Amino acid sequence: MKLEFDIASGDFSKAGRASSRIKKMLKQLQVDPKVIKRIVVAIYEAEVNVVAHSVGGKMLAEIDGTGITVIVQDNGPGIEDIEKAMQEGYSTATKAVRNMGFGAGMGLPNINRNTDEFTIESELGVGTVLTFRNNF
């Protein structure tokens, strides 16, 4: 089963749409609530990252018999220093975004903690690709 979502830059009102849809679907499939709780944290954070930091992108979620794989791809600007971005508390978010309670430097660490497999690749001027998976 495959789901695809477009994620627009700057539109915080839509952040949570993908995670909410996927959560409903996993519930219908009677996936273990513990698995659902973890993956929705990762998906929500990934959505917010695309909204807050990129020029826009998309999310692909694939559910198979053994788990869920999510690929989040944006069209730039790319992350300058991935190691720093992965550090708890490090953020390049604007003041406006921080005032909303985002940009605390916890997004990527939250994704890392709440997934079984997680990779991040980024190229300046091109974009960032996150791939993560949780097993049922």
Place this chain on the structure above:
Amino acid sequence: MTLTVTEEEVEMKVSELVEKFGLKVFSGESGLENEISGGYVSDLLSDVMGNAQEGQVWITLQTHQNVMAIASLKELAAVILVKGFEPEEDTFERSNEEGIPVLGTDKATFEMAGNLFITLT
């Protein structure tokens, strides 16, 4: 036969909390019978996303609709806005859709959280 009730077993519904502390109910009335498992206090959304637990009451001063996205994903019992803050229009709507009440108090976070802590423990 004896029945022992320990302190951890205090059970409370959102409606009882509303009554006890005179909280304003802005929206999400259909969730007033939600059971409360505890509380969480934070204005950083990723902190709540990463650490809040199902059934908790979230005390915050954030009023925008992402608060409801998080409350829904985490299956929180209710949200309490402090210091007289009011929810934005789309927060209001989302709260009604999700059946998660948005409540309000004039108290500051410290006092509201203290009251909730004493009540639940």
